[in-house]
Amino acid sequence: MKVLLHTCCGPCVIYPLEILRKEGFEVEGYFYNPNIYPQEEFLKRKDVFLGFAESEKLKIHIPEYEQDEYYSAVTDNRKPERCLSCWDLRLLKTAEFAKANNFSVFTTALLVSPYQDIEAINNIGQRISKHLGVEFLFRDFRAGFREAHNRARALGMYCQKYCGCKCSLEERMVKK
Numbered sequence: 001m002k003v004l005l006h007t008c009c010g011p012c013v014i015y016p017l018e019i020l021r022k023e024g025f026e027v028e029g030y031f032y033n034p035n036i037y038p039q040e041e042f043l044k045r046k047d048v049f050l051g052f053a054e055s056e057k058l059k060i061h062i063p064e065y066e067q068d069e070y071y072s073a074v075t076d077n078r079k080p081e082r083c084l085s086c087w088d089l090r091l092l093k094t095a096e097f098a099k100a101n102n103f104s105v106f107t108t109a110l111l112v113s114p115y116q117d118i119e120a121i122n123n124i125g126q127r128i129s130k131h132l133g134v135e136f137l138f139r140d141f142r143a144g145f146r147e148a149h150n151r152a153r154a155l156g157m158y159c160q161k162y163c164g165c166k167c168s169l170e171e172r173m174v175k176k
Contacts, residue, residue, distance in 0.1 A: 001024070001025055001026065001104045001105060002025070002026045002027075002028065002102070002103045002104055002105070003020055003025040003026070003027050003028075003103065003104070003105040003106065003107060003137060004028055004029075004030050004061075004094060004097065004098040004101075004103040004105070004106040004107075005017065005020065005027050005028065005029050005030065005106075005107055005108070005109060006030050006032060006090060006091065006094040006106065006107070006108035006109060006110070007029045007030065007031050007049060007060075007108075007109045008033055008045075008108075008109055008110055008164065009045045009048065009049060009109075009160060010045070010048035010049045010051070010052040010152065010157050010158070011048075011148060011149050011152035011157055011159050012109040012110070012112050012113060012145075012148070013029065013049065013052065013053075013058075013109045014052070014144075014148035014151055014152060015112050015141050015144030015145065015147065015148040016107070016109045016111065016112055016139070016141045016144075017029075017056060017058065017109075018144070019139065019141065019144070020107075020139075025105070027058065028058070028059045028060065028061065028103070029049070029053055029058050029059070029060040029061070030060070030061050030062075030094050030097055030098075030106075031046060031049055031060060031061070031062045031063075032062075032063055032090055032093050032094060032097075033045070033090065033164060034065060034066050034067050034068075034069045034070035034089070034090075035070045035074070035086050035089075035090070035163075035164050035165045036065075036164035036165070037067070037164065037165055037166040037169060038166075039065065039067075041160070041164065042065055042164075044158055045158070045160065045164070046062065048157050048158045050062075051157075052155075052157065061097065061101075063093070063097075069089065069093075070086065070089065070165070073085050073086070073088070073089040074086050074089070074165075077167050080117065080120070082165070082167060083116075083117070083120075083163075084120060084124070086165065087110065087116075087120065087121050087124050088124050088128075090108070090110075091106075091108060091121070091124050091125050091128050091136075092128050094106050094108065095125075095128045095129065095132050095134050095136070096132065098134045099132050099133065099134045103134065104134075104135060105134070105135045105136070105137045106125075106129075106134055106135070106136060106137070107125070107136065107137040107138070107139065108121065108125070109141070111138070111139055111140065111141045111142070112141035112142060112144060112145050112148065113142070113145060114142050114145055115163070116163075118140060118142070122136075122138045125138060126138070
């Protein structure tokens with residue numbers, strides 16, 4: 001069965017890819033992240049993902065970087081509202097691509113991060129699934145987060161320090 005795996009970065013795809021392949025899925029990656037700011041950060045994350053995908057023989061799909069889509073969808077910069085809108089946008093685009101390209105299932109590597117609200121992500125995925133008729137595969141991948149990031153560092157992969165959006169970067173800088 002084909003599954004489209006939304007990916008946010010190279011390090012976060014390591015564990016979900018491993019698990020999904022062990023479960024017998026034919027996995028393809030979908031790198032859709034218009035939230036990432038600035039564009040240089042987007043390109044850095046994309047390049048790391050491309051290198052990892054090549055090493056893992058992972059077929060990938062990368063739509064154009066359209067930050068305007070993010071800013072149109074995310075109109076409230078406060079947490080959790082901006083996060084919910086961002087996840088909704090990225091999962092909707094993933095599901096639309098999955099449906100248009102005959103994938104049975106879609107999921108996201110966001111489910112590996114202990115910093116994300118995976119219950120909210122699941123709710124969004126299930127709602128989109130019902131709306132579009134493409135199954136959302138929910139897995140709690142968080143158990144593999146540390147191991148995957150240790151592996152990423154061992155491989156010399158860039159590991160970012162914020163989720164990607166401008167607000168999260170600014171929040172990180174304030175904390176410093």
